Amino acid sequence: xxxxxxxxFLSSCEKDAGPPRERPAPAPTGEGAAAPVPEGAVVSGAFPxxxxxxxxxxxxxxxxxxAGTDEQPGFKLLYFRTPRELGCSLLEKFSFADAALSAYLxxxxxxxxxxxxxxxxxxxxxxxxxxxAPTLVVLDRAGGYAGTIxxxxxxxxxxxxxxxxxx
Numbered sequence: 001x002x003x004x005x006x007x008x009f010l011s012s013c014e015k016d017a018g019p020p021r022e023r024p025a026p027a028p029t030g031e032g033a034a035a036p037v038p039e040g041a042v043v044s045g046a047f048p049x050x051x052x053x054x055x056x057x058x059x060x061x062x063x064x065x066x067a068g069t070d071e072q073p074g075f076k077l078l079y080f081r082t083p084r085e086l087g088c089s090l091l092e093k094f095s096f097a098d099a100a101l102s103a104y105l106x107x108x109x110x111x112x113x114x115x116x117x118x119x120x121x122x123x124x125x126x127x128x129x130x131x132x133a134p135t136l137v138v139l140d141r142a143g144g145y146a147g148t149i150x151x152x153x154x155x156x157x158x159x160x161x162x163x164x165x166x167x
Contacts, residue, residue, distance in 0.1 A: 053079070053113040057120060063110040065141055075146060075166045076139040077111040080121060080130045087152035088134045098155030101162075108166065138165040 054060040065074025081088040095101060105111060114121040116133045124130070128137045128148065136149040136158075147165040149158065 053111050055113065057112075060110065060112045061143075065110045066107060073166055074108050074110075074141045075162075076141075076143060077105070077109045077162075078114050078124060078128070078137040078139070079111060080114045080116045080125060080133050080135040080137070082116045082133040085133045090152045091134050091158075095153065095155045095158050098159075101155045101159045104159055104162065109162075136162075138162065140166075 054063060060076075063076075065076060079091075081091075114124060116125060116130065116135075121130075124137070128135075128145065130137065130148075132150070134151060138146040138149070140146045149161050149165070153161060
């Protein structure tokens with residue numbers, strides 16, 4: 001398992017070295033489509049066909065999570081990452097690629113990718129006490145702090161944690 005993790009990390013280093021590719025927000029089309037994104041928002045191309053990771057801070061602030069149920073309300077998710085961190089690579093390759101987790105995020109969340117070493121992440125990182133990556137900060141529908149998830153979690157465990165923090 002350790003050897004597999006090392007190989008995955010090494011194979012992702014070159015790809016992760018640059019900033020995320022950007023493309024216009026996808027238009028929702030049928031079942032499994034990405035969640036609607038505000039006009040003019042730009043999303044990361046790192047997870048095509050999956051969760052819309054809003055790159056533009058103004059669009060992210062304006063975006064409202066989709067209406068969830070009482071058991072699973074809408075929330076906002078800040079993902080603080082660094083390009084060469086093994087935990088980030090594992091989250092991106094396994095957890096965020098999981099169909100159940102992706103569907104949950106599409107239905108209940110607005111997400112933003114935050115490169116930890118960037119000026120855009122500096123103030124939010126200080127607000128929420130983020131010092132290492134990967135860190136997921138969950139905010140309620142109104143933008144209030146709901147909780148933090150530190151490090152890599154397998155998809156099922158991450159989904160369980162997100163659901164408990166969203167309540």
